[in-house]
Amino acid sequence: MFDIDKWQEIFHTIDKNRLRSFITAFNVAWGIFILIILMGFGRGFQNGVHHQFDDDAANSLFINTGTTTLPHRGIQPGKQINFDNEDYNMIREKVEGVEYLTGRYYVSGEFTVRYQDNYSSFSIRSVHPDHLHLEKSIMIEGRYINDKDLMEKRKVAILGTKVVKVLFGNKHPIGEYITINGIKYKVVGIYDDLGQEDETKIIYIPISTAQLAYGGGNRIHRLMLTMGDATLEQSLEIQDKVHAMLAAKHVFSVEDKRAVRIFNIWEEYIRWMGIFDGIRLVLAAVGIFTLIAGVVGVSNIMLIVVKERTREIGVRKAIGATPHSVIGLFLMEALLITIVSGYIGMICGMMFIESGLLSNLMLSFGFPMDFFIDLSVNFTNAVVATFILVFAGTLAGYFPARKASRIKPVEALKDE
Amino acid sequence: MINLKQIQKSYPVGNQSLHVLKGIDMEVGKGELVSIMGSSGSGKSTLLNIIGILDGYDSGDYHLAGTLIKNLSEKRAAHYRNKFLGFVFQSFNLLNFKNAMENVALPLYYQKVSRKKRNSIALEYLDRVGLKEWAEHLPSELSGGQKQRIAIARALISDPKVILADEPTGALDSSTSKEVMEIFKEVNKLGKTVIIVTHEHDIAEGTDRIIMLKDGIILDRNFQLAS
Numbered sequence: 001m002f003d004i005d006k007w008q009e010i011f012h013t014i015d016k017n018r019l020r021s022f023i024t025a026f027n028v029a030w031g032i033f034i035l036i037i038l039m040g041f042g043r044g045f046q047n048g049v050h051h052q053f054d055d056d057a058a059n060s061l062f063i064n065t066g067t068t069t070l071p072h073r074g075i076q077p078g079k080q081i082n083f084d085n086e087d088y089n090m091i092r093e094k095v096e097g098v099e100y101l102t103g104r105y106y107v108s109g110e111f112t113v114r115y116q117d118n119y120s121s122f123s124i125r126s127v128h129p130d131h132l133h134l135e136k137s138i139m140i141e142g143r144y145i146n147d148k149d150l151m152e153k154r155k156v157a158i159l160g161t162k163v164v165k166v167l168f169g170n171k172h173p174i175g176e177y178i179t180i181n182g183i184k185y186k187v188v189g190i191y192d193d194l195g196q197e198d199e200t201k202i203i204y205i206p207i208s209t210a211q212l213a214y215g216g217g218n219r220i221h222r223l224m225l226t227m228g229d230a231t232l233e234q235s236l237e238i239q240d241k242v243h244a245m246l247a248a249k250h251v252f253s254v255e256d257k258r259a260v261r262i263f264n265i266w267e268e269y270i271r272w273m274g275i276f277d278g279i280r281l282v283l284a285a286v287g288i289f290t291l292i293a294g295v296v297g298v299s300n301i302m303l304i305v306v307k308e309r310t311r312e313i314g315v316r317k318a319i320g321a322t323p324h325s326v327i328g329l330f331l332m333e334a335l336l337i338t339i340v341s342g343y344i345g346m347i348c349g350m351m352f353i354e355s356g357l358l359s360n361l362m363l364s365f366g367f368p369m370d371f372f373i374d375l376s377v378n379f380t381n382a383v384v385a386t387f388i389l390v391f392a393g394t395l396a397g398y399f400p401a402r403k404a405s406r407i408k409p410v411e412a413l414k415d416e
Numbered sequence: 417m418i419n420l421k422q423i424q425k426s427y428p429v430g431n432q433s434l435h436v437l438k439g440i441d442m443e444v445g446k447g448e449l450v451s452i453m454g455s456s457g458s459g460k461s462t463l464l465n466i467i468g469i470l471d472g473y474d475s476g477d478y479h480l481a482g483t484l485i486k487n488l489s490e491k492r493a494a495h496y497r498n499k500f501l502g503f504v505f506q507s508f509n510l511l512n513f514k515n516a517m518e519n520v521a522l523p524l525y526y527q528k529v530s531r532k533k534r535n536s537i538a539l540e541y542l543d544r545v546g547l548k549e550w551a552e553h554l555p556s557e558l559s560g561g562q563k564q565r566i567a568i569a570r571a572l573i574s575d576p577k578v579i580l581a582d583e584p585t586g587a588l589d590s591s592t593s594k595e596v597m598e599i600f601k602e603v604n605k606l607g608k609t610v611i612i613v614t615h616e617h618d619i620a621e622g623t624d625r626i627i628m629l630k631d632g633i634i635l636d637r638n639f640q641l642a643s
Binding site: 005008009012013016017311315316317318320321322323324405406408409410413 | 465468470471472490491494495497498499503505509510511513514522523525526527528530531570574
């Protein structure tokens with residue numbers, strides 16, 4: 001196998017038949033290139049989908065108020081349902097499997113927020129301490145809202161990084177006071193968020209403070225909870241239980257799914273994963289067909305090559321070539337071309353992805369890039385794919401080569 | 417050197433079988449220069465192919481240099497072709513992507529002679545046929561006569577016992593044919609057995625003995641051309 005003379009003979013043959021060698025090589029390189037691109041595409045999509053859910057806690061319920069749509073105990077449909085602190089307490093105390101629970105009281109509209117001479121308008125969210133985990137906010141300084149803030153209805157505020165940038169510039173905000181519509185709040189923490197930039201343009205204050213300061217009484221607009229590592233079934237059970245409890249308390253039919261609307265992110269996540277699996281399957285199928293096309297291409301060329309070189313085989317056999325050496329000649333040539341071109345295809349594909357050219361191309365074609373993040377290729381996978389094509393290509397070359405080696409010299413030398 | 421006993425050979429043609437050789441008994445001694453003649457379809461090429469182990473036969477016995485050539489594995493057949501036989505074809509059968517020297521050297525490649533050594537030996541043999549200056553040329557740049565001389569050099573390089581030529585001058589004009597025939601004669605003088613299949617009287621006349629074939633049997637083992 002490592003007979004230098006044999007390799008010289010093979011290099012010589014490749015060199016003297018450049019077009020044929022080039023076409024074979026291109027076939028293989030292109031197959032690998034497309035395969036690598038598909039792999040990068042798939043990986044990017046996987047990252048994208050994960051990222052969509054990474055921002056918020058995956059295993060959570062969002063509970064919104066609505067109006068009744070079914071008559072219940074003599075009350076006509078159309079009754080507005082509102083949550084209050086009692087609902088929060090009820091879920092906290094009576095529903096098992098709830099990991100984190102928070103309410104949100106929306107202070108309507110955007111508020112003018114001032115620090116010294118700087119002012120701008122930001123959204124205000126008033127929440128419970130557990131909100132930190134639901135939104136997956138990342139504390140970078142200070143603290144989040146705590147139970148004491150809640151109990152004492154303290155006027156404290158937690159600012160997003162964007163808010164800090166606008167109001168404070170380079171100044172240190174912790175301990176400073178900001179004014180929200182005329183009321184002063186002490187800044188106690190700064191957070192960041194992995195989601196969209198708008199997520200860091202929000203100011204969080206304790207829900208009790210907001211209810212008091214902005215005339216909310218004990219109202220809550222929305223309840224949100226997480227369920228730890230509950231399975232889909234368990235989460236649906238919790239969802240049903242919460243719904244039934246709210247139905248009993250607010251007097252509406254358990255069948256009425258629109259009096260209180262519960263949005264199960266877990267369900268959504270699983271649905272997305274299903275779509276994702278489907279797309280991955282499609283990508284895998286396309287990849288496999290690309291591989292097959294590559295293998296068919298190589299074996300096709302090998303068939304033509306064998307046909308074209310039949311006379312040469314006859315001559316070689318007449319002057320003493322063994323069948324083994326004839327197979328070797330063809331196989332080594334196929335192997336050499338496929339390995340070199342497969343490697344080139346792989347490197348080109350990886351460079352195409354890693355350099356960001358692929359993402360730019362996709363962007364220019366209008367792909368929703370939120371769903372494609374960090375297009376990348378696992379080196380091992382790339383090598384395995386290349387190896388498979390090289391192996392299959394060589395195998396595909398083996399059969400024509402074996403056939404060629406068995407042609408009787410007298411047949412091969414026959415004049416056309 | 418070559419000993420054939422009751423060699424029979426038939427080819428399938430569609431559903432029928434074409435009986436080409438119908439029992440050939442023939443002997444060629446060491447150092448003989450023999451031509452085989454016969455009209456087309458008489459089986460002379462088939463006979464030569466069997467002698468050259470390029471083709472098999474159905475029944476009978478063929479001894480080459482005392483070895484029975486029958487039901488050989490491809491590997492052994494390749495070995496005998498390489499060691500004992502040298503071929504010269506009507507259509508030269510040079511590899512068109514190799515230059516003259518490389519073509520001549522090819523049989524030594526299969527004897528695992530190093531490239532450098534076999535190329536220098538090839539140059540010697542090219543010199544013998546008067547084509548040393550053409551060593552680097554591709555077959556497409558050479559005339560028919562030159563190609564055939566290269567083919568002869570290739571047949572000789574492995575120092576075989578027997579040279580087999582199938583219509584070696586069939587594609588050449590008469591003056592080049594004469595040159596080629598002269599080379600065969602010289603080769604013969606060196607002690608090699610030479611068998612030439614031909615239908616040209618001029619060529620056959622230059623050989624020691626003419627074997628005349630007709631319809632798959634030997635008509636005459638020592639045919640005399642009418643002058």
